[in-house]
Amino acid sequence: MDDFEEIRSLLMEPAKEYGEGRTSSREFAIELKRRTKEAAIRLVNFMERTGKSPALSVVRYQLLKSGTSVAANYRAACRARSKKEWYAKMCIVVEECDETVFWLEVLMESEIRVNETEVRVLGKEYQTLLQIFAKARATAKV
Structure with a gap:
């Protein structure tokens, strides 16, 4: 299995959800x-439905910055003009994705009142994205 196929297999959960037979990197x-x-939109919508405590305001701000940055920087990586530029953007994507997972863990482990089911779903998605992006970055030949 080549690197692309290995990364692609992480995405396929279940395969029928995303379609079978996808082979192109595009x-x-x-x-x-x-x-x-x-994922960014789901995170924004979730944070809009949460309370207004001072602690939650700090976490909300950090989560919204990092969670939306994942999508924005991945989009920028797709428009990279060189492999080095792509790699640099992917480093940012991995960092922001990891930070998002961290803030979701803080929500789960703190006494801040939030819908734990929604936090778990978001956490699973960002953890999966982190695995995909970290693998892509690690196997890149720059």
């Missing part, structure tokens, strides 16, 4: 752009 990038944007 289709893969389009799917990841859609998926990161959708």
Whole structure:
């Protein structure tokens, strides 16, 4: 299995949800752009439904910055003019994705009142995206 196929297999959960037979890197990038944007929108909508405590305001701000940055920087990586530029953007994507997972963990482990089911779903999605992006960055030949 080549690097692309290995990364692609992480995305296929379940395979029928994303379609079978995708082989081009262009289709893969389009799917990841859609998926990161959708995750960012779900995160924004979730944070809009939460309370107004001072602690939550800090976490909300950090989460919104990092969670939306994943989608924005991946989109920028797809428009990179060189492999080095792509790699630099992917480093940012991995960092922001990891930060998003961190802030979601803070929400789960703190006494801030939030819908734990929604936090778990968001956490699973960002953790999966982190695995995909970290693998892509690690296997890049720059």
